[in-house]
Structure formats: C-alpha cells, structure tokens
Amino acid sequence: MSETPKFGGAADDKTRSGSSSAKSRVEVVSVNLTVNGQPRTMTIEPRTTLLDALRENLALTGTKKACDRGECGACTVHIDGRRVLSCMTLAAMQEGNRIATIEGLEQNGVLHPLQSAFIEHDGFQCGFCTSGQIMSGVAIIVEAKAGWPSAASADVRTPFTLADLSRAEIRERMSGNLCRCACYPNIVDAVAEVVARS
Amino acid sequence: MHPFAISPANDAAKAIAAHALDPELAFIAGGTDLIGLMKDRAVLPERLLDINGLPNMARIEALPGGGVRIGALARMSDVAADTEVRRRFPVVAEALLFSASGQLRNMASIGGNIMQRTRCAYFRDETDGRCNKRRPGSGCAALHGLNRNHAIFGWSESCVATNPSDLAVALAAMDALVIVRGKAGERQIPLTDFHRLPGGAPERDNVLDRGDLIVAIEVPASVEARASHYLKVRDRASYEFALVSAAAAVATDGGRISAARLAMGGVAHKPWRLTAAETGLRGISLADVDGLRSAIATSFVDARPLAHNAFKVELAQRVALRALQTAGARL
Numbered sequence: 001m002s003e004t005p006k007f008g009g010a011a012d013d014k015t016r017s018g019s020s021s022a023k024s025r026v027e028v029v030s031v032n033l034t035v036n037g038q039p040r041t042m043t044i045e046p047r048t049t050l051l052d053a054l055r056e057n058l059a060l061t062g063t064k065k066a067c068d069r070g071e072c073g074a075c076t077v078h079i080d081g082r083r084v085l086s087c088m089t090l091a092a093m094q095e096g097n098r099i100a101t102i103e104g105l106e107q108n109g110v111l112h113p114l115q116s117a118f119i120e121h122d123g124f125q126c127g128f129c130t131s132g133q134i135m136s137g138v139a140i141i142v143e144a145k146a147g148w149p150s151a152a153s154a155d156v157r158t159p160f161t162l163a164d165l166s167r168a169e170i171r172e173r174m175s176g177n178l179c180r181c182a183c184y185p186n187i188v189d190a191v192a193e194v195v196a197r198s
Numbered sequence: 199m200h201p202f203a204i205s206p207a208n209d210a211a212k213a214i215a216a217h218a219l220d221p222e223l224a225f226i227a228g229g230t231d232l233i234g235l236m237k238d239r240a241v242l243p244e245r246l247l248d249i250n251g252l253p254n255m256a257r258i259e260a261l262p263g264g265g266v267r268i269g270a271l272a273r274m275s276d277v278a279a280d281t282e283v284r285r286r287f288p289v290v291a292e293a294l295l296f297s298a299s300g301q302l303r304n305m306a307s308i309g310g311n312i313m314q315r316t317r318c319a320y321f322r323d324e325t326d327g328r329c330n331k332r333r334p335g336s337g338c339a340a341l342h343g344l345n346r347n348h349a350i351f352g353w354s355e356s357c358v359a360t361n362p363s364d365l366a367v368a369l370a371a372m373d374a375l376v377i378v379r380g381k382a383g384e385r386q387i388p389l390t391d392f393h394r395l396p397g398g399a400p401e402r403d404n405v406l407d408r409g410d411l412i413v414a415i416e417v418p419a420s421v422e423a424r425a426s427h428y429l430k431v432r433d434r435a436s437y438e439f440a441l442v443s444a445a446a447a448v449a450t451d452g453g454r455i456s457a458a459r460l461a462m463g464g465v466a467h468k469p470w471r472l473t474a475a476e477t478g479l480r481g482i483s484l485a486d487v488d489g490l491r492s493a494i495a496t497s498f499v500d501a502r503p504l505a506h507n508a509f510k511v512e513l514a515q516r517v518a519l520r521a522l523q524t525a526g527a528r529l
Contacts, residue, residue, distance in 0.1 A: 007203040007245055027203050046204040070234060073301060082304045088233050089305065092204045093248050140300065148279040151295040151436065156284045175436035176299020
C-alpha cells in the first residue's frame with residue numbers, strides 16, 4: 001500500500017489529528033464540466049450540491065430547489081443523458097460530466113416538444129415543479145425507447161417498447177416528481193402526446 | 199451540509215487502506231443515502247472518498263450456470279433493465295423497480311443500496327434526542343412512540359426500526375453473496391448474514407468493519423429463481439418505503455412444491471427469511487390455498503407486534519401468500 005488519497009485543498013494537511021485546523025479553513029475544489037453544451041469551470045466547496053452550483057455559481061435558476069432532500073423531483077437535471085436529482089449530487093463529483101438543465105432544452109429558439117405540450121395541455125399552475133417534471137418526462141421517453149421496464153409493467157421478463165408506455169406507465173415513471181398544484185392528469189396528457197408523436 | 203473534504207479514489211487497495219486508517223472517512227458512490235444522512239446531520243464524515251472511478255466495479259455479468267454477478271457500482275436502473283437479470287431473477291428486477299424513484303435509481307449504486315441505514319422517522323429527526331442509532335445510550339423514541347411502520351420480528355428494547363432496502367429482501371430470498379474486499383483480502387458474506395439485528399448495538403446496521411469495500415454481489419442460480427416475484431405493499435401507490443413486502447420463489451414437482459423461498463421486508467431490522475414456512479410448504483400444492491396459508495403461519499408464531507403495528511402480522515402473511523401464488527403462476 002502506498003500513500004493515502006490526496007484531499008483537495010487539504011492535501012498538505014498530513015496530520016490526521018489536525019481536524020480543528022482542517023475545520024478552520026474553507027476547502028475549495030475546481031470542477032470542469034459541460035453545462036447545456038458549454039464548457040464551464042466552477043470553484044466550489046466540496047459540500048456544494050450540483051443544484052446549488054447550477055443556481056448560485058452558474059446562475060441557471062430554471063432548476064428549482066424545493067425539498068432539497070430527494071423527495072420532490074423539482075431539481076431534476078440530466079447527467080450524461082440520465083435524469084438525476086441535483087440536490088442529492090455533489091458538484092465536486094461532476095468532473096468531466098455533461099449536464100443538461102431546462103435552459104438547454106430548446107433548440108435555436110424552438111421549445112422542446114414536451115415544453116410545448118405542457119403549455120398545450122395546461123400541465124402546470126404555479127410552475128415550481130415544472131422544469132423538473134419536463135426534465136423527467138423527456139428522460140422517461142428515452143428510457144422507454146431503451147426498453148426499460150417499470151413497476152407498472154405487466155411482466156419484467158418480457159421486452160418493453162415505447163408502444164407499451166401507457167398512461168399507467170407514465171404515472172408510475174413520473175412518481176418521483178411531485179406537483180402541489182396537482183396538475184398530474186394534464187402532465188400525463190402532455191407526456192402521452194409526445195409519446196404518441198415519437 | 200457540514201464542511202468536508204472530497205477526493206477521487208482510483209485504486210481499490212489504497213481506498214481500503216485509507217478507510218481502515220481514518221475513522222472520519224466515508225466512501226461515496228451514488229450518494230443518495232449518504233447525502234441525505236449528512237443533510238439530516240445523522241453522519242458527519244470529515245472526508246469523502248469518491249469510489250465511482252474504481253475500475254471494473256460497475257459490470258453486470260451473466261455467469262455460466264445461471265447466476266449473475268453485479269458490480270457494486272452498477273446503478274439500480276441498469277440492473278433492473280438488464281435482460282438477463284429480468285429473465286433469470288425477476289424478483290431482483292422487480293424489487294429494484296419498486297424502489298425509490300426513476301431519478302434515484304439512475305444514481306444509487308447496488309453496494310450503496312444494501313448499505314442504506316436501517317432507520318425510522320425518529321432516527322431522521324434532528325430535534326429528538328432519543329435514538330440509540332444516532333446517539334448510543336439515548337433511548338428509543340419509537341418503542342413507546344408512534345410505531346406503525348416498525349418491526350414485528352427481531353427487535354430489541356434499543357431499536358424497533360426496519361431496513362428500507364427492497365433489493366436486500368430479494369437478494370436474501372435468492373441466497374445472494376456480498377463480495378467484500380478488506381484489509382485481509384476478499385471474502386464472501388451471505389446476504390442473510392450481512393445485516394444485523396439491533397440487539398444492544400443498534401448503531402451497527404451490518405457486519406462490515408473499517409476498511410471493508412463491497413466490490414460485487416453474486417446471485418447464484420437456483421431452480422426456483424425463474425418463478426420468482428417481489429410484492430410490495432405501501433401507503434402510496436409509488437415512491438414509498440414498504441409497509442410490508444415479500445420476495446417469493448418456488449419450484450414444483452408433480453404439481454406440489456419441491457422448494458420455496460420467502461423473505462420479507464418492512465418487518466425487521468434486516469431482511470426476514472421465513473425459514474419455517476419454506477420447510478412447511480414442501481409437498482403442498484400451489485392450488486391448496488389453506489395449506490399454503492397454514493405453512494406461512496408457522497413463521498409468524500414468534501411475531502411480536504408493537505402498539506401500532508399489529509396489522510402487519512396479518513398483512514405480512516397475506517402478502518407472503520400472494521407473492522408465492524404470483525411466483526407460482528410463472529412456472
């Protein structure tokens with residue numbers, strides 16, 4: 001066994017007993033990542049969540065902070081194409097990763113079809129959960145196309161296709177996104193319309 | 199969250215040595231349980247070692263002979279979607295799909311899933327001083343508090359919480375092995391021996407020591423595995439911990455049960471295997487509902503419900519029966 005791992009700004013602090021000195025200084029790390037196609041560098045404390053880094057360091061406030069405990073889904077973003085909760089992820093662990101937020105969804109000034117469908121189907125009232133709902137909705141279509149089953153699927157042993165993405169499937173797959181205005185039926189309508197057009 | 203340092207690990211041996219030496223260091227993979235615990239101030243590590251970059255630990259391998267080996271860093275969603283896992287061990291895929299939410303399943307690792315703290319609402323509550331898990335010796339607020347969600351088996355005066363992992367229940371039924379690398383090399387721990395009952399030391403959820411790193415979980419082949427099913431009953435339709443859940447698997451010979459496996463969640467500090475019922479079910483026809491019910495009941499004679507969860511004793515038997523019947527329909 002060789003040396004123990006280096007810890008960022010505390011790498012020069014070789015004394016394990018020096019916890020008080022470690023606590024008296026502010027540890028910072030530098031992270032390079034891609035956000036909505038743009039290379040970005042952030043200098044942050046290790047305890048910064050990806051959610052806080054997006055909002056406070058990069059001024060991308062479309063991603064919302066609601067429960068901050070992984071319960072509501074309002075902070076949903078995509079990391080390397082997969083939907084995740086940015087409040088339960090450390091920004092310091094995103095070196096080299098590709099992040100997509102609601103701000104990156106439109107292309108050349110044209111809304112993503114699911115954004116348009118949310119407007120068409122009145123899929124929100126206060127709007128606080130909406131960016132998380134849309135980021136999740138976009139991802140569940142990708143997951144269904146990849147053949148992922150869900151708890152609503154008839155039999156996990158059989159293949160799953162996009163044609164199987166029923167309203168019951170959409171409801172189950174969207175269950176990690178809460179809406180306190182209870183727009184659920186209209187949210188399902190919006191996702192179902194995009195599924196039907198996919 | 200409290201201030202801490204973080205560093206990436208790229209070598210398992212060095213990571214294990216660092217964890218063994220440093221009591222203030224924690225491994226982090228998906229982070230979905232650890233970050234929640236840190237936000238609740240239930241754990242306050244000074245240093246995090248990010249193990250996501252460790253090589254060859256995220257693979258899902260179909261083993262010759264019918265088993266699977268799941269790398270500890272494989273994500274729940276990838277394991278649940280894996281064609282061979284779904285075909286060979288539907289109970290494992292279903293347990294994963296009934297866990298957490300789609301976003302969390304994309305983040306959470308398999309090793310981290312079985313490392314989830316056994317907990318209850320009193321454990322999470324920062325303001326109540328009485329929790330032997332949070333502060334050993336402080337007492338158990340749940341023992342004479344609101345304990346509808348708590349254990350009916352295996353609890354002690356020191357802790358009545360239940361383990362939240364659905365996956366662990368399925369793995370217990372499948373006699374899975376946890377592959378651990380530690381200071382003295384690699385060893386295998388049967389999943390059924392991995393989690394602890396609270397006894398007098400409820401702050402310890404499992405048998406791992408400092409310097410232990412889960413590298414994989416192996417699910418061995420069995421004749422029952424393909425006719426297996428996970429049934430979860432909860433207060434909400436989705437995204438909720440189990441009130442009671444059951445993992446069942448069954449094989450028959452000439453219309454009668456030749457082998458059955460039953461494990462339950464939401465009833466104890468660890469996945470609870472119904473060994474007496476498994477023995478009693480042998481020789482009974484799957485069509486003999488009264489016979490199945492009687493055999494299952496033999497595992498509930500030692501149930502000890504608390505003030506608010508006596509309903510779980512009846513509910514658990516019904517859930518076990520329905521899981522067994524649904525598994526049997528897959529024969």
